[in-house]
Amino acid sequence: MALKATIFKSDLQIADMDRHYYATHSLVIARHPSENDERMMVRLLAFALHASESLAFTKGLSDTEEPDIWQKDLTGAIELWIELGQPDEKRIRQACGKAQKVSVFTYSGNSADVWWKGIASKLERLDNLQVINVPVEMTHTLAALANRNMQLQCTIQDGQVWLADNSQSIEAHFTVLKPFK
Numbered sequence: 001m002a003l004k005a006t007i008f009k010s011d012l013q014i015a016d017m018d019r020h021y022y023a024t025h026s027l028v029i030a031r032h033p034s035e036n037d038e039r040m041m042v043r044l045l046a047f048a049l050h051a052s053e054s055l056a057f058t059k060g061l062s063d064t065e066e067p068d069i070w071q072k073d074l075t076g077a078i079e080l081w082i083e084l085g086q087p088d089e090k091r092i093r094q095a096c097g098k099a100q101k102v103s104v105f106t107y108s109g110n111s112a113d114v115w116w117k118g119i120a121s122k123l124e125r126l127d128n129l130q131v132i133n134v135p136v137e138m139t140h141t142l143a144a145l146a147n148r149n150m151q152l153q154c155t156i157q158d159g160q161v162w163l164a165d166n167s168q169s170i171e172a173h174f175t176v177l178k179p180f181k
Contacts, residue, residue: 003033010044010150014051017157021051029057039084041142042107042134043068045172046082048154049132049161050103055080067095086115089122096126101180104129109136116177127181134174141170 008029015022027047031040047055047069054073058066069082081099083091086106095102106112112133123129134142145152145165155162161172 005030005032006148007031008040008146008148008150010152012044012048012051012150013153014048015153015155016051017155018159019156023051023053025051027057037143037146038107038139041146042084042105042139044152045134045142045161045163045174046084046103046105046132048163049156050080050082070099086112089119092119092123092129093126096128100128102126102129104131105134105174106131106177107134107136107139120178123178129178130176130180131178132174133177134172138173142172144168145170 010027012025055071067081068084071080078099081095081102083104153164
């Protein structure tokens with residue numbers, strides 16, 4: 001018998017002063033059986049950093065043809081493709097060919113560093129690619145915010161990102177390994 005996804009709900013209030021984007025998103029997050037709280041919360045962080053009315057979670061781990069999150073325009077063209085983990089060069093190149101912008105969030109500590117060192121030079125010419133590394137200590141901190149019904153506030157100002165729930169507030173640290181050009 002196949003395991004089912006665990007459903008998490010989040011009311012995510014975003015105040016992104018850098019992009020002048022202010023909205024509340026009522027999100028339903030299906031956590032795949034192979035996904036842990038850390039990965040799910042990195043997905044939520046990625047959503048918050050790129051939030052828009054048309055940004056949506058996909059089937060993700062259940063469908064290898066889709067990213068974890070994407071944004072499509074009204075014609076169905078992919079404006080933003082967000083991938084988590086350490087995708088191979090071929091997958092990243094294909095994503096860059098399908099979408100206007102691609103953002104990869106890596107989060108696995110030393111293995112992410114090794115992955116990036118091995119792939120960075122092969123991807124440097126992809127102008128529509130951004131790579132962000134979330135340190136493993138930050139993923140542990142983000143996972144502490146996870147629960148089945150989350151009320152979260154995200155504030156972004158001058159490149160600093162703060163996430164808070166009713167009991168704690170954390171500054172989300174990450175490194176942009178490759179910015180969009």
